[in-house]
Amino acid sequence: MLPGTTTTTTTREAQFASTPRGARLARRLAVRWMEEWGHPPESDASCTVALVVGELAANAVQHGRVPGRDFRLGLVHDEPSGLVRVEVADAASGKRRPPVAPPSACPEGESGRGLFLVDVLAERWGWEPRHPVGKTVWAEVSCQPG
Template identity: 50%
Template structure:
């Protein structure tokens, strides 16, 4: 028996996906899996450069939302959209901690256990930034990636 953990996106009629997730490591993991599945259904297979890259960016931004943006009892929100005019994918991760905005600093010491997430996002995304959350308190960290991106192989 096949069980689906979340509703599947409709690959024929939608160019946007949005959902709230619990501010827990499990919620971050489910968000990453759902974005990967959504990209696959939009024609970017799981092993494609676009899917792997945007899934990694999703993992980093969701982990930050859970670790640094968590407010007890509040979910974080993920939105993935395909730009109509330029074929760019835009990922948004929103949380309710407006006062904790991400900042890229110098690379951490080589033996540090954290501090590389936004460096990865900076290296992988075509562009990224942070804005005030559109609906409610908080912030939205967003990243854009070309949907036609090809692997360097």
């Protein structure tokens, strides 16, 4: 980049083992990237992105895991729009239907709230096929002050 120029969109990507440890590491790395982009770990933006990454990574590990295949985390920080796009891609085949809406969680249940939380916290979210195999679930989180 030339001196005096600025970039308004920054992308970061990393791959992780499809394990609970990999999901935890993805969340930690997302917090580090958010800090690099001017959102300290204790900020609302960083906490929200961390929660969304944690939920999507946990879902990739639990529902999209293919033995011997990793999942990919991508974050795109778009300063002009004030959004961070979180993308979690797994290698699961078409055996399971991708998410279309957050399931209604049983209040007494121990799980089943992940996509509900993503739906509440994100400006919007969805999924798209990943070629040659798998899917990418994405969510856009507002990172504007106040």
